[in-house]
Amino acid sequence: MDNTQYVNQQKNKLSWLLATPTLVWLIIFFFIPYLIVVIYSFLTPTIYDIKFAFTTEAYREIWNWNYIKSFLISLRLAFLTTFFSLILGYPVAYFIARSSAKMKNILLFLIIIPFWTNFIIRIFSWRIFLSPMGALNNFLINLGIINEPLLILRTDLAVLIVMVYVYLPYMILPLYAGIEKIDFTLINAAMDLGANRWQSFKKVTLPLSKEGIFAGIILVFIPSLGMYVVPHLVGSQDSLYIGQIIAYKIKDIPRNWPFASALSLVMLLFVAVLMIILYNLHLKQQKLKVEENVQNQKKEI
Amino acid sequence: MFKIKKKKYDINQSNWGTKLTYFTFVMAFMYIPLVILIIYSFNDSKIVANWRGFTIKYYIELFNNDEILEAFYNTIIVGIFSTLISTVLGLLTALALENKKFTGQKILSAMIYIPLVMPDILMGVSMALFYNFLKVETGFITVLIAHITFCISYTTIVIQSRLEGFDYSLEEAAMDLGANRWQILYKIKLPIIMPGIIASALLAFTLSIDDFIITFFTTGRGFNTLPIYVEGAIRRGTMTTINALSTIMIGLTILITISASKFKKILLS
Numbered sequence: 016m017d018n019t020q021y022v023n024q025q026k027n028k029l030s031w032l033l034a035t036p037t038l039v040w041l042i043i044f045f046f047i048p049y050l051i052v053v054i055y056s057f058l059t060p061t062i063y064d065i066k067f068a069f070t071t072e073a074y075r076e077i078w079n080w081n082y083i084k085s086f087l088i089s090l091r092l093a094f095l096t097t098f099f100s101l102i103l104g105y106p107v108a109y110f111i112a113r114s115s116a117k118m119k120n121i122l123l124f125l126i127i128i129p130f131w132t133n134f135i136i137r138i139f140s141w142r143i144f145l146s147p148m149g150a151l152n153n154f155l156i157n158l159g160i161i162n163e164p165l166l167i168l169r170t171d172l173a174v175l176i177v178m179v180y181v182y183l184p185y186m187i188l189p190l191y192a193g194i195e196k197i198d199f200t201l202i203n204a205a206m207d208l209g210a211n212r213w214q215s216f217k218k219v220t221l222p223l224s225k226e227g228i229f230a231g232i233i234l235v236f237i238p239s240l241g242m243y244v245v246p247h248l249v250g251s252q253d254s255l256y257i258g259q260i261i262a263y264k265i266k267d268i269p270r271n272w273p274f275a276s277a278l279s280l281v282m283l284l285f286v287a288v289l290m291i292i293l294y295n296l297h298l299k300q301q302k303l304k305v306e307e308n309v310q311n312q313k314k315e316i
Numbered sequence: 317m318f319k320i321k322k323k324k325y326d327i328n329q330s331n332w333g334t335k336l337t338y339f340t341f342v343m344a345f346m347y348i349p350l351v352i353l354i355i356y357s358f359n360d361s362k363i364v365a366n367w368r369g370f371t372i373k374y375y376i377e378l379f380n381n382d383e384i385l386e387a388f389y390n391t392i393i394v395g396i397f398s399t400l401i402s403t404v405l406g407l408l409t410a411l412a413l414e415n416k417k418f419t420g421q422k423i424l425s426a427m428i429y430i431p432l433v434m435p436d437i438l439m440g441v442s443m444a445l446f447y448n449f450l451k452v453e454t455g456f457i458t459v460l461i462a463h464i465t466f467c468i469s470y471t472t473i474v475i476q477s478r479l480e481g482f483d484y485s486l487e488e489a490a491m492d493l494g495a496n497r498w499q500i501l502y503k504i505k506l507p508i509i510m511p512g513i514i515a516s517a518l519l520a521f522t523l524s525i526d527d528f529i530i531t532f533f534t535t536g537r538g539f540n541t542l543p544i545y546v547e548g549a550i551r552r553g554t555m556t557t558i559n560a561l562s563t564i565m566i567g568l569t570i571l572i573t574i575s576a577s578k579f580k581k582i583l584l585s
Contacts, residue, residue, distance in 0.1 A: 051442065
C-alpha cells in the first residue's frame with residue numbers, strides 16, 4: 016500500500032469519527048421520530064392517547080372534502096405567499112444590490128431587524144394594526160375614507176398579508192445574495208447592443224439571478240405550506256389550513272394522533288415530490304451551464 | 317453616422333426616485349405595524365384604540381410578573397445550551413464533510429440538508445409523538461433536544477461555508493514546519509474559521525429563542541419559553557403587557573443585530 020492511500024484511509028477514519036455524534040443524534044432525534052409517525056398513523060386513536068391496534072382508518076378519513084379543501088387552501092396560500100414576496104422582494108433586493116457599499120449595510124440592516132424580530136411578535140403587531148378598533152381602521156375613519164371599520168382581521172386576506180410580511184425577508188436576502196454577484200457591466204453591454212431596459216432585464220439580469228430566486232422560493236414556499244401560527248392567530252375560523260388541523264388533532268382534546276400522523280405524512284410526500292422536482296430542475300440547469308461552457312470553449316479554440 | 321445612445325448611464329441614475337419610493341413603500345409595510353406596537357406599549361389605556369396619555373406602567377407590571385421572568389429565563393437557558401451543543405456538533409460535522417474523499421460524505425450531507433427543507437410543523441409532530449412513544453415527561457430536556465436537532469443543520473452549513481475558503485497551503489506549511497494534526501487544528505484552522513463558528517452560534521441562538529412551533533409541540537405543562545408565553549397571552553387577551561414585552565424584545569433584537577455587525581467588523585479586520 017502506498018503512502019497516500021494510507022493517509023486517505025486515516026483521514027476517512029477520522030472523518031467518520033467526527034461525523035458520528037451528529038449522525039447518531041440525527042438518527043435518534045430526527046429520523047426515528049418520523050418512523051414513529053408512520054407507526055402511529057396505523058394505530059387506533061383514543062381521546063387522550065392511542066391504542067396499539069392496527070387500522071387504516073386514518074388514511075380513509077383523509078378523503079373527506081373538508082380535509083382536501085384544507086390541503087388546497089394551504090397550497091394556494093403557499094403559492095400566493097411565494098408569488099407576492101417574490102414580486103415585492105425582487106425590486107427591493109435589486110435596489111440594495113445596486114446601492115453603494117455604505118448604503119448597502121444600512122439597507123441590509125433595515126431588512127435584518129424585522130427578520131430577527133420574534134416571529135410571534137411580528138404576527139401580533141398585525142393583529143393590533145388590523146383589528147376593528149386598531150390603528151389602520153382608526154386612521155381611515157379619522158380621515159373620513161370609511162365609516163365602518165374594515166373587517167380584515169380573521170379573514171384569509173389577513174392570513175395572506177401577514178404571511179407575505181413574515182416571509183418577505185426570507186425572500187429578499189437570498190435574492191440579494193444572487194443579484195449582488197451579477198456583473199453589471201453585462202447590462203451596460205446589452206444596452207450598448209441596443210437592448211431596451213426590459214429586454215436587458217429579461218435576457219441578462221433575470222437569468223443571472225436565477226439561483227437566488229430558486230433559494231428564495233424554497234425558503235418561502237415550504238414553511239408556508241405547513242404554516243400553523245399565522246392562520247391560528249389572524250385567520251378565520253371557517254377556513255382551516257392543514258397545519259392548523261394537524262396541530263389541533265395533536266394538542267386539543269379529543270386528540271386524534273393517528274389522523275394527525277397520516278396528514279403529516281401526506282404533507283411530507285408533497286414536500287418530497289416538490290423537492291425532487293426542484294432538485295432535478297436545478298441539475299438540468301447546471302448541466303446546461305456546463306454544456307454551454309464546453310461549447311464556448313470549443314468556439315474559442 | 318451612428319447615433320450614440322447615452323442609455324447605459326440610465327440604469328444607475330434614472331428612475332432612481334421610483335426605486336426609492338418603492339423601497340420606502342416596502343419598508344413602510346415592514347415597519348409600520350412594529351412602530352405602532354411600540355407606540356401603544358406606552359399608551360395609558362386598557363383598550364388598544366384610544367390614546368390616553370403616556371405611561372410606563374406596563375413595563376413595571378412586566379418586571380413584577382414572575383411568569384414572564386421565568387419564561388425569559390427558560391428561553392435564555394435553552395438558547396445557551398442548544399447553541400453550545402449544536403455549534404460543537406456542527407463544527408465536528410463540517411470538519412468531517414471537509415474531507416472530499418470521505419466515504420460517508422453524500423449520506424451525511426443529505427442528512428444535514430433534509431431537516432432544512434422540512435416544514436417546522438412536521439418536525440414538531442414527529443418529536444411530540446416520539447416523546448409520547450417513549451413516555452417521557454416533556455419539559456426542559458425535551459425542548460432542548462428538539463432545539464439542538466433543528467439547529468445542527470444550520471450550524472454545520474455556516475461553518476462549512478467558512479471552511480470552503482480555507483487556504484490548505486497554510487496547513488501544508490505548518491506540517492512542513494513540524495506541527496502535528498492537533499497543533500494545526502488549534503493554532504491554524506480554528507482561529508481562521510472562528511468567524512464562521514461565531515456566526516453559526518449566533519444563528520443557532522436566534523433560531524432557538526425565536527422558535528415557537530417546535531417548542532409548542534415538545535414542551536409540557538409548566539415549561540414556557542417567551543414565544544409560548546406570548547402566544548398564550550395573546551389568546552387570553554392580556555394585550556397591554558404583551559405590547560411592552562414585545563417592545564423590549566424588539567429593542568433586544570436591534571441591539572443584537574448591531575453588536576453582531578460590529579463584532580463581524582472587528583473579527584474581519
